[in-house]
Amino acid sequence: MKPNSSRRFAAVALAAGMLLGTAACGSSGSSAGKPAGNAADGVADGKPLDPNATVTISIDCAPGADQAAGKANYADDIALFKVKYPNVTINAKPYVGQCEVPAQQTAEYKAHDETGAFHAYFTDREQTLNSADAVDIGGYVNDQTVPGYSSMLASVKQNISADKKVYALPINYYSTGLVYNRDLFKQAGLDPDKPPTTWDELQADAKKIAALGNGITGYEDYSGGNTGGWHFTSELYSLGGKMVNDDGTKAAFNSPQGKQVLQRLHDMRFADQSIAAAPITQWADAFPPLATGKVGMFIGAPDVVKHLIEVLGANKDAYGLGAMPGATGPASSLGGGDLYYFKKGQTPNQIKAEIAWIDFEYLTPDQGQFNFARSKTLAGSSKDPVAISVPQPYFWSADSPQIQAITTSLKTNGNLPLTNYDPYVKNPTTSVNEPPAAQQLYKVLDSAMSGALTDPNANVDSLLATAESAANKILANQ
């Protein structure tokens, strides 16, 4: 009578499933309110949120199950925030892995399903504005609601606004640098305090590290999933090259600099054998080899170090940060960052509350992400690894009171060997913007990177020529 019993089992499971399903159904959906002229909705008067206002807001990209430390900090911050604003309810949507998986972000935009404040990368501006879901918050942000707003770096301000309107608040900003494994540097007889600052040095150092054998390689780089083209762009910029011509109608990367980027990678992979054979085709795939000490160097931002330590459990003393190598020394390159947009159709009080929360969590020294004293306490009792923030170019200039306060706090509370990051911190570089149709160009250059890194007989000239003609067609058909 097995069929019967199995059927009954299935029926019970089904019934249970249906109930749970409808429950799940009821709890989803955004909580964007109606723009009614109600007094409780507040007014867009450029003042901070009334501490007594009753508001419910929603925000995405809260730390999820894979970031024990971040999750605990976030919950603690919400509690602290509620001391000042007791009637604000924050519905925070957690994420696991990468917060913005492109498909899911696009899906959210198409569904107009964003949370009240919604996360995006600097590079998503075109797409976000095209969704017509982001509201101009120019009337809300000033030095009163976001202390230090007017003294933010020009390069940050440029990324949060468009057409002279302000759409977002930044929560993270970086310029690319060099992440390296200090232990491997020592083993290879290199000075861990002097990472390479030119590409020639980098190539030489990588070769020495690869000579350690045992599956260890000197350097790794991307070649797929649009990350290959992304890194190509970084490296091209670091040599002073350009992706497109000045009016953005033609590709400009088939240049001596572009050739140098690919030829060097090709030589490192096949002549020096200082790059591993397995291509890295997705953003996250670069990290396990770094975390297990199999790779010496990688072009990346400070957040990579944090990821290695907190998410992949790597040794927190092992990593150093250097400036982006260039032709003759540290060079400017592609920058990036994260920010929050604000959804259209919310009440003024909701927007005010979201700004207040983002300011508290991400933009106030000694609070939220800069509350290093609290992180230190939590780290003491946590069984999961905690990396108390690595320094990076925050949103203000180095001599601003904000950066002064943050640096002081880091020195007393940080649990990472800060001197490891001196080569990066002491060589500040500026950041260059992405090209137009960035993702499509990256895809085209994925192929070029992939050719250089996987094909022993690759001809760099023809790889670039092919990519150039593809890119020109794409740019002409926008």
Next chain:
Amino acid sequence: MATATRTLISPVQLSRPRGRRIYRAVLALVLLGATLAFVGPLYWLATGGFKSSQELVRTPPTLFPARPGTHAFTEAWSRLGMGQLLLNTVVYAGGALLFQLVFCVAAAYSLSKLRPVLGNVILGMMLGSMMIPAAALVIPQYLTVLDLPLVHWNLQDTPWVIWLPTVANAFNIFLLKRFFDSIPDELLDAAAIDGAGPLRTLWSVVLPISRPILGVVSIFGLVAVWKDFLWPLITVPAHETLNVGVNTAATSMPQNSLIAGLFLASIPTIVLFLVFQRNIMAGLTAGSLKG
């Protein structure tokens, strides 16, 4: 019995000494090869989670974990949110199955036995959709579920977005209709004379004899939801299926936890399959379209 199971090679040939030797050799080879090919990877998966991330990428690889630890499993469970993923998947698969059974059976019954006007045209149009690659329609389908025509419901991130589209499955309707066609009309007429309406007839005459085909349709329905990737990836990002969730989380875990997670994710269906394999196999065999 011997004549009933006569296959390509005659029993006579097999019972000769030479035939027997060759048979033994082939049997041994097939058993060894199949076990290596299909159980081997699962063994590696099962033991991988007990290794450290460093040991996983060691050369040469280790057959047994050097220092077995279960940390990776607990970490994988909590980081993947495996309980929630499993629950989501069960809800999606169960609901989809229910909707498919109810609507596809009703439709196939109507087309086969009640024969409405334009029935054949409708059937033809349904079957025509079998020729359409699902992936080619994913864009407009997706925009449709974001804003359902006329009623303007947004199904994104609700189970409905998985449940309802599975009903539009021409293959199921085709299988069911063919099976119903083979049920003699006299049987239904007898029920009708007893005063049974079509619903009663369906419930107490047709369904009981259709168990095998219902089993097949159920398996196909469950497996389809269980295995789908692109559709759940874009439509239920906040309540992911196990299949999609594993891929999302793969980006943020130490390698040994990831392997442990893959193993944990594989257990439920493997166990279900091993427990019900007799029924599943019987169903698949009986229900397969015969020439």
Next chain:
Amino acid sequence: MAVTLTRERARAARPRGARPAARRRAVARNLRAHGFLAGALLCFVLFTWYPMLREITMSFQRVHHGTTSWVGLANYRQITADPGFWDAWRNTLEFTGIALVVGFVVPFAAALVINELRHAQSYLRILVYLPVMLPPVAGILLFKYFMDPGYGLFNQVLHALHLPGSSWLAAKGTAMPSLVLVSTWGNLGSATLVYLAALQGIPGELYEAAELDGANLLQRIWHVTVPQTRLILSLMLMLQVVATMQMFTESFVLTGGGPQGATTTVVYLLYDYAFNYDKFNTAAALGVIMLLVLGCFSALYLWLERRGRED
């Protein structure tokens, strides 16, 4: 409508109302029948037929900052101008081609062998079906480890046997065959079971008769087994082509479309256009092209199938 109604009334005026009653019964029967059909029909309308029409209209439009406008063939020009478009079709055909040879022959051979064995049949059946039960991503990710050119199990085993290793997913030439291997491992179980069922339906007398005619093993396969399972074989062939033309997950999880774009399939490109480049309408144009190509293929199949039956 009005005409029918008056005729109806005129007839009803006649003393004996047998025909209207029959008609009423027919209408009721039809209503009931359509009632049974309604649920499935609605789903087909919403999720298949309407999207098809919508895809076609979408492919001639574009959306900018929330406003839609007609753009003629611009989306088609955009997609065909992308050199990746032709590469994607070439890659897809390559996958389909290899997957057919491997994914068609291997399960059929497996079914033939299993069917001949007098022992362990059910064990083998369970074995081949096991991978089908895994969440596909789990099976696919597993191969990422096996196929690593450095520490991967495959190359380690090959080295142990003093054979040269392969680059597997890491080189342009071997990436696609490697994906076929992954996909075949994961899917051959279901095809094998279908073939097994078909093989078991072949009457033994046919083999006996062939044997009496002096047919050897291969001749028996060719003249008895294949014709007897022809319908299933051709149906599976067609289903498999349609399925493999839609390959996406394996590339997405394992190779990100690389190396050098060698595993970017048509569906992958469609996904990229929609979700990475935010060009839904261009993606729709690609969808329409895909519909046309596979539609033609299906029509060709049906025509050949019909001709084959008439012969």
